[in-house]
Amino acid sequence: MKNKNYVWFMAAIAATGGLLFGFDTGVISGALPYMQTDLNITDGEKETITSLALIGAMVGALVSGYISDMIGRKRVILIAAVIFLIGAVLCGAAPDVTNLIIARVFLGVGIGIASFSTPLYIAEISPAKIRGTLVSMFQLLITVGLLGAFLSDSAIADDSNASCWRTMFYVGVIPAIILLVGMLFLPESPSWLLSKGREQEAIKIMEKVEDQETIQKEVARIKGDLNVKSQEMGLVETFKQKWMIYPIMIAAMIMFFQQAVGINTVIYYGPDIFQKAGFGHGEASVMAQVSVGVVNVIFTIVSLFLIDRIGRRKLFFMGMTGMTITLLMIGYCFTQLDTMGESGRYGIVASMLLYIAFFAVSMGPLGWLIITEVFPVKVRGVGSSIGSIANWSFNALIVWTFFKMIGFLTTYFGNNEAYGTAGAFGVFAAVAVIGMLWGYFFLPETKGKKLEDIESHWRNGGNPKDL
Ligand code: BGC
Numbered sequence: 162m163k164n165k166n167y168v169w170f171m172a173a174i175a176a177t178g179g180l181l182f183g184f185d186t187g188v189i190s191g192a193l194p195y196m197q198t199d200l201n202i203t204d205g206e207k208e209t210i211t212s213l214a215l216i217g218a219m220v221g222a223l224v225s226g227y228i229s230d231m232i233g234r235k236r237v238i239l240i241a242a243v244i245f246l247i248g249a250v251l252c253g254a255a256p257d258v259t260n261l262i263i264a265r266v267f268l269g270v271g272i273g274i275a276s277f278s279t280p281l282y283i284a285e286i287s288p289a290k291i292r293g294t295l296v297s298m299f300q301l302l303i304t305v306g307l308l309g310a311f312l313s314d315s316a317i318a319d320d321s322n323a324s325c326w327r328t329m330f331y332v333g334v335i336p337a338i339i340l341l342v343g344m345l346f347l348p349e350s351p352s353w354l355l356s357k358g359r360e361q362e363a364i365k366i367m368e369k370v371e372d373q374e375t376i377q378k379e380v381a382r383i384k385g386d387l388n389v390k391s392q393e394m395g396l397v398e399t400f401k402q403k404w405m406i407y408p409i410m411i412a413a414m415i416m417f418f419q420q421a422v423g424i425n426t427v428i429y430y431g432p433d434i435f436q437k438a439g440f441g442h443g444e445a446s447v448m449a450q451v452s453v454g455v456v457n458v459i460f461t462i463v464s465l466f467l468i469d470r471i472g473r474r475k476l477f478f479m480g481m482t483g484m485t486i487t488l489l490m491i492g493y494c495f496t497q498l499d500t501m502g503e504s505g506r507y508g509i510v511a512s513m514l515l516y517i518a519f520f521a522v523s524m525g526p527l528g529w530l531i532i533t534e535v536f537p538v539k540v541r542g543v544g545s546s547i548g549s550i551a552n553w554s555f556n557a558l559i560v561w562t563f564f565k566m567i568g569f570l571t572t573y574f575g576n577n578e579a580y581g582t583a584g585a586f587g588v589f590a591a592v593a594v595i596g597m598l599w600g601y602f603f604l605p606e607t608k609g610k611k612l613e614d615i616e617s618h619w620r621n622g623g624n625p626k627d628l
Contacts, residue, residue: 168370171286172295174343178238178279179299181245181336182272183306186214187454188333190429191314191447192326194436199323200258204564211429212561213262214269219553221273226546233357234282234350237274242341244271249333277549285350288370297465300526304461306336307428308454311447318447352383404619408535411603411625412548418596419528420555422484423589424520426563427453427513437582438509439498449510456514460521472608473527474600480523481597487516488590495583528552534607537616602626 189211196202202210221241229237248268255261280299287295313332319325354363360380367376427434431453435446467476490512498505532548533541563585571581605628607615618628 164370168288171347172283174347175238175279175283176298176302177336177340177343178241178275179302180306180309181340182275183303184310184336185245185268185272185333187307187310187428188314188329190431190450191311191318192329194432194443194446195323195326199326202258206258208561208564210262210265212557214265215553215557215560217266217269218273218276219550221270222277222549222553225274225277229278229281233353234278234285235344235347237278238282239341239344241271241274241278242337242344245337246334246341249330249337253327253330273553282350285352300529301461304457308458311450311454315447315451318444320443355383404622407619407625408544409547411535412532412544413551414599415528415531416548416551417555419524420552420559421592422524423559425556425560427517429560430563437578438506440506452514453517456517457521460518461525464522464526467522468526468530469608472606473531474604474606476523477527477600477604478597480519481593481600483519484516485590485593487512487519488586488593491516492583492586495579498579531607535605535615
């Protein structure tokens, strides 16, 4: 590698896309308690405001594949940065709930575009040797973005000023400007330039980071990849292949379980849950959310070290077992709040932090990794989209139904909200148990496997478990 600092500079600017992804999905958590007072919104409206951004993200992820092939990676990230910038201002300035919802959908499209194009751009501009590290940094930056949002929400939270949620959104303008200005100085992706036949421009950019010998090899490799890609099967054709059932099912189901264990109820509604547990209004609960963000970052770093060492299956079972136990612990503490008082409340925070740790070390990074590994190269683009779309839609579904589920269970338990909330976490625990059963039969161990070997295993009708 020729110019290490330059490569890290490029990756850092581009990774701001991941940071914004985290920031703009997480910022809602601290804003919701104040919106509730300021705009007089119901739990149902909270679900709509939160989940419609995720539907926007689904649309963003869906279209950005086509657009980034058409106009280039750099321009697409610039568009995302502009959406982040305008979206943050529109959300902060929204005069009423309807406008807020529209602004959130718009911001969501930016999140979806960033979730697809940033890792792609980073992978394409990084020298082969450190590509893996740079791409996994993306997941880490999502969690750093979430923590950034929790910290900024907590600094702004002010119980004497119900409209403080507006400032929380305005803060999103700062990372958006960094991404926008930074990207203006970054080059286009060499792979994309090559795909458009602009070889000289591509080589010029590569000369900044690679030595001549590697450049020749890389150009040949990218051209080879492009050849394969030009024969890429369409979505319909892909579905028609019988042996593709396993990879498609695995990509959709790993994302289903990643979301259906309820992770984002804690990430987006954490302060609301803390309030249900008896923490005073706003400030205290928004502050408690910061600890969720810190644990999330720390254990995502731990996971980066473990994932290639102990393998996917072990990590999956370890994480899911831990999540089942800690979800039951959260539920149990809710049922004991009346008798345990203060200690029950801290029991909920402690179990929630342990739950986040188990998620961050396993399902967080695993979901995004598995979807890049199970598909044959010819359909990896389509396959990754299936995974991303599944991720955003299951995310929206869980987030949209959380308070509804609590409401339903509260009525079921004779109008006892603590039991209703406990019940919801019990449901997530049950999902984690079903997830383990699914994983036992269907989660392949992809650690150290060549992607071609995984493909021929499917073609030969092999079971995921026997990989
Ligand atoms: C998930 C997100 C979640 C985040 C939490 C990601 O892997 O896809 O939905 O908010 O982890 O760190």
